[in-house]
Amino acid sequence: MIAGGLPSTATTRFFPGAFLLSNQQNIGTYGTLAEPGPLSAPEKIVLGLGILLAAALFLWRFRPILRNILRSKKDPGFKLSPLGPRIWDFFWEVLCQGKVIRQRPLPGLAHAFVFWGFLAFALVTLNHVATGFGIGFLSPYSLIGRFYFYFAAIWAVLVAVSITGLFIRRFFVRPVWLGRKVSYESGVIALLIFLLMVTYLGAFFVASGSTEVRLLWWAHILTLLAFLPLIPHTKHLHLVLSPVTVFLKNDGYSKIPPLTGDEDFGLVTGKDVTQLISLQTYSCVECGRCTEHCPAANTGKLLNPKEIVLGIRTYLNEFGPASEVPLLTESRIASPDNPPERYLSMEAAFECTTCGSCEFQCPVGIQHLPVIVGLRRGVTNTGVWEDTYGTKLFLALEKNGNALGLSSTERDKFLQRQAFPIFDGTQEYCLWLGCMGGYDPKGREIIADFARVMQYLGTSFGVLKKEKCTGDPARRLGNDLVFQTLAESGLKNFETAKVKKIVAICPHCVRTIATDWREFGIAPEIEHHSEFMARYKDRLPKQQGEKIVYHDPCYLGRYQDVYEEPRAVVEQAGTLVEAPRSRERSFCCGAGGGLAFLGEEKGERVSHVRARELAGTGAQVVGTACPFCNTMFRDALTAVSEAPPQLLDIAQLTARALPASQPSQGPHHSPVTGGAQ
Amino acid sequence: MKIVVAIKQVPERDAPIHIAADGRWIEEGDLNYTINEPDAYALEEALQLKEKQGDAEVVVVSAGPERVQSTLREALAKGADRAIHIECDDLSTRDTLGVAQVLAETIKAESPDLILTGLQSDDLGLGQTGVVLAELLGIPHATIILQVEFSGAGLKVKRELEDGWFQHVEMPLPALLTIQSGGNKLRYATLMGIKKAKTKELKTVLAAEASAAATISMERVYLPEKQKKTEMLTGSPQEIAAKIVEKLKFEVRVI
Numbered sequence A: 001m002i003a004g005g006l007p008s009t010a011t012t013r014f015f016p017g018a019f020l021l022s023n024q025q026n027i028g029t030y031g032t033l034a035e036p037g038p039l040s041a042p043e044k045i046v047l048g049l050g051i052l053l054a055a056a057l058f059l060w061r062f063r064p065i066l067r068n069i070l071r072s073k074k075d076p077g078f079k080l081s082p083l084g085p086r087i088w089d090f091f092w093e094v095l096c097q098g099k100v101i102r103q104r105p106l107p108g109l110a111h112a113f114v115f116w117g118f119l120a121f122a123l124v125t126l127n128h129v130a131t132g133f134g135i136g137f138l139s140p141y142s143l144i145g146r147f148y149f150y151f152a153a154i155w156a157v158l159v160a161v162s163i164t165g166l167f168i169r170r171f172f173v174r175p176v177w178l179g180r181k182v183s184y185e186s187g188v189i190a191l192l193i194f195l196l197m198v199t200y201l202g203a204f205f206v207a208s209g210s211t212e213v214r215l216l217w218w219a220h221i222l223t224l225l226a227f228l229p230l231i232p233h234t235k236h237l238h239l240v241l242s243p244v245t246v247f248l249k250n251d252g253y254s255k256i257p258p259l260t261g262d263e264d265f266g267l268v269t270g271k272d273v274t275q276l277i278s279l280q281t282y283s284c285v286e287c288g289r290c291t292e293h294c295p296a297a298n299t300g301k302l303l304n305p306k307e308i309v310l311g312i313r314t315y316l317n318e319f320g321p322a323s324e325v326p327l328l329t330e331s332r333i334a335s336p337d338n339p340p341e342r343y344l345s346m347e348a349a350f351e352c353t354t355c356g357s358c359e360f361q362c363p364v365g366i367q368h369l370p371v372i373v374g375l376r377r378g379v380t381n382t383g384v385w386e387d388t389y390g391t392k393l394f395l396a397l398e399k400n401g402n403a404l405g406l407s408s409t410e411r412d413k414f415l416q417r418q419a420f421p422i423f424d425g426t427q428e429y430c431l432w433l434g435c436m437g438g439y440d441p442k443g444r445e446i447i448a449d450f451a452r453v454m455q456y457l458g459t460s461f462g463v464l465k466k467e468k469c470t471g472d473p474a475r476r477l478g479n480d481l482v483f484q485t486l487a488e489s490g491l492k493n494f495e496t497a498k499v500k501k502i503v504a505i506c507p508h509c510v511r512t513i514a515t516d517w518r519e520f521g522i523a524p525e526i527e528h529h530s531e532f533m534a535r536y537k538d539r540l541p542k543q544q545g546e547k548i549v550y551h552d553p554c555y556l557g558r559y560q561d562v563y564e565e566p567r568a569v570v571e572q573a574g575t576l577v578e579a580p581r582s583r584e585r586s587f588c589c590g591a592g593g594g595l596a597f598l599g600e601e602k603g604e605r606v607s608h609v610r611a612r613e614l615a616g617t618g619a620q621v622v623g624t625a626c627p628f629c630n631t632m633f634r635d636a637l638t639a640v641s642e643a644p645p646q647l648l649d650i651a652q653l654t655a656r657a658l659p660a661s662q663p664s665q666g667p668h669h670s671p672v673t674g675g676a677q
Numbered sequence B: 001m002k003i004v005v006a007i008k009q010v011p012e013r014d015a016p017i018h019i020a021a022d023g024r025w026i027e028e029g030d031l032n033y034t035i036n037e038p039d040a041y042a043l044e045e046a047l048q049l050k051e052k053q054g055d056a057e058v059v060v061v062s063a064g065p066e067r068v069q070s071t072l073r074e075a076l077a078k079g080a081d082r083a084i085h086i087e088c089d090d091l092s093t094r095d096t097l098g099v100a101q102v103l104a105e106t107i108k109a110e111s112p113d114l115i116l117t118g119l120q121s122d123d124l125g126l127g128q129t130g131v132v133l134a135e136l137l138g139i140p141h142a143t144i145i146l147q148v149e150f151s152g153a154g155l156k157v158k159r160e161l162e163d164g165w166f167q168h169v170e171m172p173l174p175a176l177l178t179i180q181s182g183g184n185k186l187r188y189a190t191l192m193g194i195k196k197a198k199t200k201e202l203k204t205v206l207a208a209e210a211s212a213a214a215t216i217s218m219e220r221v222y223l224p225e226k227q228k229k230t231e232m233l234t235g236s237p238q239e240i241a242a243k244i245v246e247k248l249k250f251e252v253r254v255i
């Protein structure tokens, strides 16, 4: 519920209303809630019929939706347990409106007031209806009743003010994220909510049994009955569905479910849409928070995560969950904003950097990445997706086992030049190079510098003789064949080498090995070099002065919740500066999701937008913690700034202050390391 | 329309090569094998012809020990309809004629309309198997082909010559073509392809005994030997210069 963002109007979950009617016909005093007195028999019949009609209309509109959800494919491997995190998410995201408020404070609070007001009103509403039939249970003359009605009155005022504010925001301020099309329904809903509150509050100023109170009573109940059938229509459905969605959402962030059986290739047609996806798409409140934070949508690409969600919804409404019509089409996109083009677009699906902002931001628990990656799987696993760069990448991974398509002898030569010790089971850590660390010139500098840091700290490590890509780009581009082959050979490689602990400079490697490989076996414990270095932060050289702006990599921050460790390292190396968008709200560098290997972007480059933001902080150094971010910013910083800040990985930031010759491990040390001056 | 693609399995490109103890072949045990690259292009050409033609059948054939089945499966996964494995453990001791004979026997039984092979193999690079095979089958062939098109009852092909020249040739069917790398874009293997490949036929036949005596025999296989010979040129500067020029001209032949 609660979708925060949709502060707009529609926001209720429980129906407000209800005045207290006592059974006896007391003449009330002003200042307490007035009661309408007993209804006549015809009035009761009208009331009863009204309720039946509203309920019937509600069901009539809600049933097809429910049917689509229930008839969708079961989610393979869905488990309700452990309940703890589900209850916590429900408590925090639904009851506390934590996400709604945190990510958009003002409209979020307004939305929360409406929501909490509705909760407070639940009892009042029940009593209101009961009173109509002469069985009211809260009396304004009892202590509890009087207290509760005043309590509800306070909420009524808050709701009325909030809904007015949200109305003004939607119809006059008109934030672009709410969509170009004005939603008149939202206006009607806002009006109904406002009326509900006013008709409740009004009853405090009239006498019990008076005509006025009776009119107010009827106005209130009729508003409520008009409200009910509106709910199942489009986004207002979140009042009913989103608490369920938040509670039931899949565990794990950006989780890509295993394929099941020989016929499962990802999201190919409606038949592959699972119940959870279905439920989620029907819960979308169209708040546009996902789009607001999407690097693709913000740089002129076709992709708009909200439209992906709505595209699936439109598809389900149109074709149903048993349809064999392909979900992705060449280049169309679904949306109420672009009505003539109703389906999902292949172009858009392949513009996603899998940065995960959308999934992180969504206030109703919609998980975009399983859908976006699922759509990619659907066309990649079946060979429908044809892209020169994509094919080149897959062939490189098939043949050379690295994403850069270089011969593995290049890595051997690098190992020799650096005189890296080979992991033989005696060292504490296996240092994982990754494609960037093993083959990319800048990535090699980072690895070499990190190796120096490890040597300085006296930690023993070795590198694997042979290493293949973790399969991250193939995974995110939906090529399960390549991913599975690489994951399996990687697991075997670790096992043969008897590796117990791994450290890596690339957050993509860490995430993929630790989480995505789990489908095929358990990899040894792995950590990111920021975590390793942060543990020894007191022993890292303290450097003064320079302002360093730290960029949170998506795959380290949002994906793995690692925010403090790299900052601890940066703080040793200079003065930490925060970018305008940082931590959970960090803006992508544009490399993720395999996009680093695809062709030129449409519109503005994501990396340029971020580089401008980082350079704009006035810091002398941009600190990164991911070799992909590093490559992306290398060109971007020079392109957007006359005097670009220096660009260094946290390992380089540390290594540059190390004494030139290392104590202890002479042979391991290599002076090459260009980054560390 | 039936298209046969003859495929060779070769060691991976950057595989570390070791010479076998008898010095006559390489150590095969620890090598990873893959499809010969020009053959991958031959397969791609066949698949594209099939896609254009509609009712074609693509049959892949490979001779070698059991391991070549993995390469055949890959070919099935990329879209070939059927595979034939010619079991044969002594491939390395056969010359091109011997290999072509092995292939010819099986391919003849298929009576294909078109046979494609790679221009040459990445390991031995002799570039003869296809041509000898055509000869044995008694059908016309064309080599170093970049483009193939059906035209009427025959073919129109584009051959690569030297120096950026091309030759366009029309020829009748059945025919054999040896395909040059790079004429098409290769496709990537897909999960669906691999799953479908499981249901496709992979037949194993035994290779025939060599019907003709081998014309060549392998004496010694060795890695390129580094030779470093230093020769001091003596004399006056003019004489030395003259000697250098002579050596560059007639020994190294670079000027």
Ligand code: SF4
Pocket (backbone or CB within 6 Å): A003, A005, A283, A284, A285, A286, A287, A288, A289, A290, A291, A305, A306, A309, A358, A361, A362, A363, A364, A366
């Ligand atoms: S999917 Fe996007 S638009 Fe829909 S509720 Fe979530 S954040 Fe809002």
Ligand code: SF4
Pocket (backbone or CB within 6 Å): A290, A293, A294, A295, A296, A297, A303, A304, A305, A351, A352, A353, A354, A355, A356, A357, A358, A359, A368, A369, A372
């Ligand atoms: S993951 Fe990032 S790039 Fe992809 S749709 Fe979501 S916000 Fe946009």
